Amino acid sequence: MKDIVLAPPAMVRNQFETIRELFSKNVVPSYGRFDLALSHGSGSYLYDVNGRRYLDLGGGIAVCALGHAHPAITEALIEQSKKLVHISNLYYQEPQGRLAQALVKLIGPGKCFFSNSGGEANEGLFKLARKFGHEEGRFEILTTINSFHGRTLAGIAATGQDKVKKDFEPMTPGFRHVPYNNLEAMRAALSPATVAIMIEGIQGEGGVTPATPEYLLGLRELCNEKKLLFLMDSVQCGHFRSGQFQSFQRILEGVPGGESFLPDGVSMAKSLGGGFPMGAFWARAPYADLLGAGTHGTTYGGSPLACTVALKVLEVIENEKLADNARQTGEFLKSRLLQLSQKYPRVIQNVRGLGMMLGVELAANIPNLPGDPSKTQAARMTNLLHTAGLLVIPAGANVLRLLPALNLTRGEAEEGLKLIESVVANVAA
Numbered sequence: 001m002k003d004i005v006l007a008p009p010a011m012v013r014n015q016f017e018t019i020r021e022l023f024s025k026n027v028v029p030s031y032g033r034f035d036l037a038l039s040h041g042s043g044s045y046l047y048d049v050n051g052r053r054y055l056d057l058g059g060g061i062a063v064c065a066l067g068h069a070h071p072a073i074t075e076a077l078i079e080q081s082k083k084l085v086h087i088s089n090l091y092y093q094e095p096q097g098r099l100a101q102a103l104v105k106l107i108g109p110g111k112c113f114f115s116n117s118g119g120e121a122n123e124g125l126f127k128l129a130r131k132f133g134h135e136e137g138r139f140e141i142l143t144t145i146n147s148f149h150g151r152t153l154a155g156i157a158a159t160g161q162d163k164v165k166k167d168f169e170p171m172t173p174g175f176r177h178v179p180y181n182n183l184e185a186m187r188a189a190l191s192p193a194t195v196a197i198m199i200e201g202i203q204g205e206g207g208v209t210p211a212t213p214e215y216l217l218g219l220r221e222l223c224n225e226k227k228l229l230f231l232m233d234s235v236q237c238g239h240f241r242s243g244q245f246q247s248f249q250r251i252l253e254g255v256p257g258g259e260s261f262l263p264d265g266v267s268m269a270k271s272l273g274g275g276f277p278m279g280a281f282w283a284r285a286p287y288a289d290l291l292g293a294g295t296h297g298t299t300y301g302g303s304p305l306a307c308t309v310a311l312k313v314l315e316v317i318e319n320e321k322l323a324d325n326a327r328q329t330g331e332f333l334k335s336r337l338l339q340l341s342q343k344y345p346r347v348i349q350n351v352r353g354l355g356m357m358l359g360v361e362l363a364a365n366i367p368n369l370p371g372d373p374s375k376t377q378a379a380r381m382t383n384l385l386h387t388a389g390l391l392v393i394p395a396g397a398n399v400l401r402l403l404p405a406l407n408l409t410r411g412e413a414e415e416g417l418k419l420i421e422s423v424v425a426n427v428a429a
């Protein structure tokens with residue numbers, strides 16, 4: 001006969017197990033989650049339900065630009081929610097207009113559309129491109145291998161990674177992928193149906209690879225020559241993470257011809273709301289009125305609450321000079337991580353990225369890497385770092401991403417480096 005073991009009362013059971021059980025019974029298991037249940041945070045620190053503290057260098061996947069529980073965000077949420085949370089896009093409201101004005105000032109002449117996520121921002125750009133090419137029967141958008149553009153049906157078709165498409169075929173038509181940072185491959189792939197090119201300024205999920213200046217300038221020329229829209233997915237690499245508002249502005253710093261560079265469309269999300277879910281796209285002036293009344297929309301996009309928070313995030317970034325901090329603290333992290341890669345080449349193979357968007361590429365087949373061998377090296381290293389008290393984000397099977405808050409201090413960066421070195425040294429021993 002089967003033993004009947006009564007569950008201990010909830011109070012004395014491990015809180016983590018209780019929460020995990022809630023998930024396993026009630027939440028669609030579409031995410032591979034780590035064994036951590038977090039309850040609150042402050043700045044760059046997060047606390048789990050058992051009271052343990054972690055230094056967060058993952059920033060909720062590049063979202064928490066000001067860290068956790070920033071008082072300016074809390075206050076903006078409270079004050080705006082007392083006035084107006086939502087009205088729909090049937091009416092005008094000041095915060096959306098002011099946020100669009102701020103984003104236009106930061107990118108260039110054009111207009112903005114507001115959505116609720118990065119995937120939805122990209123969907124808007126896909127529709128902009130289709131509208132642009134419709135009369136000529138052009139609809140195809142070329143993207144790059146290892147890109148990531150979201151989990152919607154068009155998003156997975158646009159994404160240059162087979163793993164997101166598997167079992168969801170047939171794919172939405174009109175997307176093809178070519179190697180990244182390869183101008184000739186892009187030129188060779190153009191067809192009479194091509195209407196746009198979309199790239200990330202720094203590939204994120206694909207392993208943190210910045211575009212080269214030649215690639216950006218070459219794609220701009222190619223798009224001018226062939227009458228294509230040049231679209232940039234800045235969902236992850238934008239919003240000052242690189243040290244400039246847009247990664248292309250950082251990559252093209254001091255490069256002849258770079259001052260006048262502008263893409264035709266830019267999608268944004270993640271750090272835009274600092275944790276409040278929102279997205280946006282910017283369309284360059286000649287194309288900014290293509291999507292006329294009734295052609296595109298979303299109920300919640302650009303609500304007064306979301307836009308007030310986003311304006312506050314921009315204000316704090318400016319007042320506290322966080323773009324400079326992203327550049328300086330990011331470069332400090334990168335140079336110290338590069339030193340670690342020289343010291344422990346059997347564990348760290350390479351370090352890439354700009355500012356607060358860094359990728360630590362692990363060596364292939366690290367000997368004796370602890371953890372479940374059915375898991376990727378990146379997942380196993382991430383688990384070891386969690387045990388040491390540090391949060392990072394895996395990108396693919398072999399890269400760890402650091403996407404910390406833009407206000408990460410030098411001291412916190414040093415603390416993170418110490419924790420990384422302790423784990424890496426242990427693995428290397």
Ligand SMILES: Cc1ncc(COP(=O)(O)O)c(C=O)c1O
Nearest residue numbers: 117118119148149150204235236
């Ligand atoms: C470059 C890029 N584009 C699009 C997306 C999708 O954004 P969201 O998850 O907000 O839909 C992501 C998310 O990681 C991303 O990194």
